[in-house]
Amino acid sequence: xxxxxxxxxxxxxxxxxxxxxxxxxxxxxxxxxxxxxxxxxxxxxxxxxxxxxxxxxxxxxxxxxxxxxxxxxxxxxxxxxxxxxxxxxxxxxxxxxxxxxxxxxxxxxxxxxxxxxxxxxxxxxxxxxxxxxxxxxxxxxxxxxxxxxxxxxxxxxxxxxxxxxxxxxxxxxxxxxxxxxxxxxxxxxxxxxxxxxxxxxxxxxxxxxxxxxxxxxxxxxxxxxxxxxxxxxxxxxxxxxxxxxxxxxxxxxxxxxxxxxxxxxxxxxxxxxxxxxxxxxxxxxxxxxxxxxxxxxxxxxxxxxxxxxxxxxxxxxxxxxxxxxxxxxxxxxxxxxxxxxxxxxxxxxxxxxxxxxxxxxxxxxxxxxxxxxxxxxxxxxxxxxxxxxxxxxxxxxxxxxxxxxxxxxxxxxxxxxxxxxxxxxxxxxxxxxx
Numbered sequence: 001x002x003x004x005x006x007x008x009x010x011x012x013x014x015x016x017x018x019x020x021x022x023x024x025x026x027x028x029x030x031x032x033x034x035x036x037x038x039x040x041x042x043x044x045x046x047x048x049x050x051x052x053x054x055x056x057x058x059x060x061x062x063x064x065x066x067x068x069x070x071x072x073x074x075x076x077x078x079x080x081x082x083x084x085x086x087x088x089x090x091x092x093x094x095x096x097x098x099x100x101x102x103x104x105x106x107x108x109x110x111x112x113x114x115x116x117x118x119x120x121x122x123x124x125x126x127x128x129x130x131x132x133x134x135x136x137x138x139x140x141x142x143x144x145x146x147x148x149x150x151x152x153x154x155x156x157x158x159x160x161x162x163x164x165x166x167x168x169x170x171x172x173x174x175x176x177x178x179x180x181x182x183x184x185x186x187x188x189x190x191x192x193x194x195x196x197x198x199x200x201x202x203x204x205x206x207x208x209x210x211x212x213x214x215x216x217x218x219x220x221x222x223x224x225x226x227x228x229x230x231x232x233x234x235x236x237x238x239x240x241x242x243x244x245x246x247x248x249x250x251x252x253x254x255x256x257x258x259x260x261x262x263x264x265x266x267x268x269x270x271x272x273x274x275x276x277x278x279x280x281x282x283x284x285x286x287x288x289x290x291x292x293x294x295x296x297x298x299x300x301x302x303x304x305x306x307x308x309x310x311x312x313x314x315x316x317x318x319x320x321x322x323x324x325x326x327x328x329x330x331x332x333x334x335x336x337x338x339x340x341x342x343x344x345x346x347x348x349x350x351x352x353x354x355x356x357x358x359x360x361x362x363x364x365x366x367x368x369x370x371x372x373x374x375x376x377x378x379x380x381x382x383x384x385x386x387x388x389x390x391x392x393x394x395x396x397x398x399x400x401x402x403x404x405x406x407x408x409x410x411x412x413x414x415x416x417x418x419x420x421x422x423x424x425x426x427x428x429x430x431x432x433x434x
Contacts, residue, residue: 127153
């Protein structure tokens with residue numbers, strides 16, 4: 001428990017049942033005399049003072065009351081003209097602060113004001129649909145929790161590296177490929193599923209895609225092919241179609257250090273009947289044969305949308321999150337039904353190992369999994385994982401929807417991919433350049 005009293009900026013005095021310490025030597029323990037020279041060092045003009053109360057247990061409120069009421073002499077000696085009392089949300093529910101303020105003002109004759117200390121939840125995400133996320137998720141959650149949500153944006157690799165170096169993130173939105181990297185780096189806290197009531201409403205396949213100790217998926221994405229049907233006359237029905245000669249210089253694939261870049265190497269291996277993990281030479285030889293068709297390897301969804309809108313590409317290997325924007329730019333764009341099947345990409349929610357707001361982080365994740373929030377994000381192409389969200393065929397569009405369809409997706413082994421990452425990246429760069 002901490003009670004701080006002092007002129008702004010705050011000088012704080014700490015109390016506990018076992019010890020009492022002064023954090024700033026300008027302030028002696030409560031109940032003792034204020035040294036005259038100490039008072040004189042502060043000017044004699046009236047000051048705005050504040051009392052900060054943090055992490056107060058309801059069972060300690062009698063102790064707290066005693067200490068606050070005994071503080072008036074010190075407040076008076078400091079010549080405070082105004083008091084601000086800040087408390088945490090939990091304590092506010094258990095104590096009539098008006099009584100404290102009345103006691104202070106009536107005894108010391110000092111005007112006062114009251115404010116609730118606001119907790120801050122730091123969320124890391126891509127920033128791809130910022131407007132909708134603010135409307136559907138962040139603003140409603142702030143009202144629910146009485147907290148402030150601060151959003152840190154960037155790509156998977158940069159955000160994960162930042163979290164690894166300095167922490168500071170409470171909840172991270174991240175794809176399963178990078179989730180595995182975070183797990184290996186030890187930057188995520190283990191998840192307690194009992195703290196996520198809505199987890200029981202989630203498809204089993206999405207509850208713990210990276211293992212029982214880590215966060216759930218909030219969306220079931222898939223990696224496939226989208227193409228401009230007005231320019232590609234023969235429909236695309238197989239991954240092998242990306243190698244067709246008539247698509248020379250008109251195809252885009254994700255860069256290697258994106259979520260699905262390495263998956264493209266698996267696809268290249270499948271094309272020639274080999275497992276890229278066991279025979280990377282054959283797999284990357286197949287990938288090299290795709291190079292004449294590649295207009296660009298892209299790193300963001302917005303970059304790919306621009307390539308389609310300018311007509312530079314007519315077909316691309318892509319995650320479905322970019323499909324709505326591509327459809328808006330190219331009305332004739334079509335998601336290809338691939339005979340080999342699309343690859344599952346689960347975006348997950350994980351809590352930072354260094355988070356000091358884990359209870360709030362659990363509340364946020366559970367809110368994101370709720371049927372109401374999941375339903376709203378269908379508008380931006382997020383396939384819901386909550387079983388209670390029912391969609392019409394028109395709403396489904398290019399999304400993969402329902403337990404059966406999600407179960408049909410191919411699952412990349414991202415742990416195995418990470419084990420081969422250095423070798424594969426060197427091979428990739430030899431083909432496409434860095």
